[in-house]
Amino acid sequence: xxxxxxxxxxxxxxxxxxxxxxxxxxxxxxxxxxxxxxxxxxxxxxxxxxxxxxxxxxxxxxxxxxxxxxxxxxxxxxxxxxxxxxxxxxxxxxxxxxxxxxxxxxxxxxxxxxxxxxxxxxxxxxxxxxxxxxxxxxxxxxxxxxxxxxxxxxxxxxxxxxxxxxxxxxxxxxxxxxxxxxxxxxxxxxxxxxxxxxxxxxxxxxxxxxxxxxxxxxxxxxxxxxxxxxxxxxxxxxxxxxxxxxxxxxxxxxxxxxxxxxxxxxxxxxxxxxxxxxxx
Numbered sequence: 001x002x003x004x005x006x007x008x009x010x011x012x013x014x015x016x017x018x019x020x021x022x023x024x025x026x027x028x029x030x031x032x033x034x035x036x037x038x039x040x041x042x043x044x045x046x047x048x049x050x051x052x053x054x055x056x057x058x059x060x061x062x063x064x065x066x067x068x069x070x071x072x073x074x075x076x077x078x079x080x081x082x083x084x085x086x087x088x089x090x091x092x093x094x095x096x097x098x099x100x101x102x103x104x105x106x107x108x109x110x111x112x113x114x115x116x117x118x119x120x121x122x123x124x125x126x127x128x129x130x131x132x133x134x135x136x137x138x139x140x141x142x143x144x145x146x147x148x149x150x151x152x153x154x155x156x157x158x159x160x161x162x163x164x165x166x167x168x169x170x171x172x173x174x175x176x177x178x179x180x181x182x183x184x185x186x187x188x189x190x191x192x193x194x195x196x197x198x199x200x201x202x203x204x205x206x207x208x209x210x211x212x213x214x215x216x217x218x219x220x221x222x223x224x225x226x227x228x229x230x231x232x233x234x235x236x237x238x239x240x241x242x243x244x245x246x247x248x249x250x251x252x253x254x255x256x257x258x259x260x261x262x263x264x265x266x267x268x269x270x271x272x273x274x275x276x277x278x279x280x
Contacts, residue, residue: 024066024175025185025197028057030153032071032171033142034108040152042145043073044170046080047134054089055130055170056155059122061185062276063176067114068130070101071142071171078103078139083131084115089158091129096120098131103139116177124278130172143171154189182268184275190260194280196251201243202270209251210235214263214277224272229265231277240269255280 033041045051059065065084072078079102083095097118101111122128132141144152149166157164176185181200188194201207215232219225229235243249259280266275 024177025061025063025199026173026187027060027176027185028172028174029187030055030169030172031144032110032173033144034071035171036144036152040144040146042143042168043140044132044143044168045134046072046132046139046141047074047078047136049134049136050160051134052160053132053164053170054085054091054158055132055172056088056157057128057130057172057174058155059124059126059128059174059176060187061176061183061278062123063121063183064116065118065120065122065128066116066175066177067112068175069173070111070113070132072101072103072109072111073140073142074103074138076103076106078137079135080139080141081133081135082113084118084120085129085131086120086127087129088127089129089156090161091131092161095131096128100135101139108142122176124276130170130174132170141170144169151189182266182271182273182275184264184266184278186264186278186280188255190255190280191257192254194253194255196253196264198243198249198266198275199247201247201249201266201268203243203245203247205243205247206269207241207243207249208267208269209238209241209264210267211238211259211262211264211280212236219267223269224267227267227272227274229267229274231263231265235265238264 083098085091097115153169212231212235219227265277
């Protein structure tokens, strides 16, 4: 099966790295073949119309799914039919959105798939499925391979209704349009390196991050006395951090296994506004 469906690649040359039309926030990343070591790079058959791939994705923030990127190889004019379903694979019904991607250059191409017209609203942790199927004209997409279990991206990949094994993951980047206001998002898999991002904070203001179990808790004292968090019991304060002049904050902690599954929330200490919650 490996020889028929997937080809490991040691290098990808002449990569085109322009994102066409994307304006949202990067949410979930399953690495492209160009982003992993050569021995872990793989190509997936989006050529054959008899092969239907479905990749599981979990939203890392609240908002509207703007779209996703795929890294494609193949001749100019090669096409594939792609779709988005709500819920985890396997999804056999009518997709929420579907369309066609087309290869426009000879070299490896980063293709932007805009699904914003479908107005797919997601909350943190919601599952959705990216589907791809070939049109018999030479389209392939890249991704990763790691044995015995792929640690680059955790959620499952399916082929023609069956799980394709834990080693193989099609590469994609998903992008979300954030709801207006004070927003918290995460990127990466717990445990391990993760990116925590805050937007819409008071410029140059202080932002508190706290975590715990989901629930409800009222701040009993201090400048934000009476503010209600979506955390149970007495949450753990991760710390106070300064937003930049644009009201954004980015942290890159190495999250330990003991915090996986905990709920994280931010508080703007100037306005006492609370963010959405995310699950580590």
